[in-house]
């Protein structure tokens with residue numbers, strides 16, 4: 001700032017020193033007069049404007065969201081520039097502590113060619129009352145100083161920019177949550193389902209997801225377009241939502257992709273277990289309770305809902321093997337209480353889309369896409385269908401980088417050849433390639449993988465041969481049956497003919 005400001009600074013400092021020195025001797029009402037006139041004098045002489053952002057606002061002294069957003073913004077921008085910093089514990093997993101501008105510290109910032117000064121301050125209120133909380137008497141505030149000719153740009157552009165940035169940084173730094181719904185019995189024996197959550201700390205990222213590069217990029221683009229599409233969705237009059245269907249055999253990375261999406265978008269995950277929801281009404285309540293910027297996941301949709309609307313307990317069936325018992329149990333349960341139906345689910349999804357503002361993604365996963373009702377996966381409900389399939393060479397290279405930290409190895413070409421002839425899931429490739437001891441180098445691990453790929457290939461060939469043999473046997477059997485049928489028809493015909501002749505001629509040759 002110019003010499004004018006320096007002069008003013010010294011003048012203010014002198015006033016402040018005088019104010020501090022005589023603090024104890026001057027009565028409160030005289031002090032406040034001095035304060036008012038000192039500020040008026042400064043305001044009259046100075047071409048600069050100062051805005052104060054207090055930590056608490058309103059009659060009930062609510063924590064100001066404005067202050068929090070500025071604080072977050074300044075933590076990100078000031079820690080590089082401020083010379084007096086303070087370290088505070090952070091409650092996110094990115095870093096154990098946060099560095100922010102210390103009290104009574106000032107930093108400068110240039111925004112669109114405009115110079116601005118941010119100051120961080122703290123005052124102590126002198127209260128008579130006793131408090132257990134020493135910090136409750138502290139009043140913190142930020143000041144923003146700028147030349148009065150920039151008043152418009154600061155109020156119309158800069159402050160909204162700081163608030164928006166602060167909010168988005170806060171969102172990025174918050175801890176993601178994984179919600180699951182569980183059943184409990186409320187008053188009067190009424191069964192309810194409610195969300196409970198844990199911190200979501202899945203390490204999956206798109207970079208470590210093994211799949212074709214082009215498909216991966218397409219999905220990332222789609223997610224980014226969705227994230228930045230608020231205005232577009234408003235313009236076309238559509239709720240800001242997107243539905244994904246992930247399908248493919250077990251172990252191809254459907255759940256891993258959901259975790260990667262959540263980390264990429266910074267969205268909470270609501271893992272909805274339909275079998276723990278009593279009826280359609282409860283389902284609606286659960287979905288309405290979800291917040292925006294979230295991913296609602298219904299895994300194995302074909303197992304959670306029968307497409308005629310009747311719930312089945314396929315997973316249990318598979319586990320126990322005792323089909324009759326499980327069906328009986330499921331029937332008993334169904335008799336005891338109502339159930340979520342396909343139409344109920346569809347209504348809830350459409351309801352939540354139109355009824356709740358805010359960005360939401362809903363993801364269904366299935367191993368059997370062909371079993372799903374077309375109504376469930378029609379465009380508008382499921383906007384994008386993503387197939388996760390067996391491991392190809394590109395996906396293998398990502399896994400090799402993840403697990404062995406190699407970009408290339410002479411054995412890659414052998415693996416490539418075998419992958420073209422074998423169907424193996426990324427989960428199996430990962431399992432076979434993972435080093436089992438410290439002495440396992442990339443070569444050993446790749447050889448192990450090659451061995452299991454060869455075995456898988458042999459087994460597939462054997463299975464194919466067996467299947468071809470069975471098909472041939474079935475074909476021959478069918479042909480033989482047809483021949484016998486034909487023979488029987490012909491015999492019947494000749495018997496009929498002979499019978500006619502006997503009738504007409506009255507004798508047998």
Ligand SMILES: Nc1ncnc2c1ncn2[C@@H]1O[C@H](COP(=O)(O)OP(=O)(O)OP(=O)(O)O)[C@@H](O)[C@H]1O
Nearest residue numbers: 208209210249250251252253254255256426427430
């Ligand atoms: N495409 C992939 N990229 C990286 N890792 C993968 C991939 N697919 C599978 N994996 C690995 O295999 C494990 C199992 O994968 P995941 O649970 O995502 O499969 P899924 O498709 O959800 O299977 P399911 O249909 O049985 O639920 C994961 O923990 C991950 O380590």
Ligand SMILES: [Mg+2]
Nearest residue numbers: 254255256299
């Ligand atoms: Mg899964």
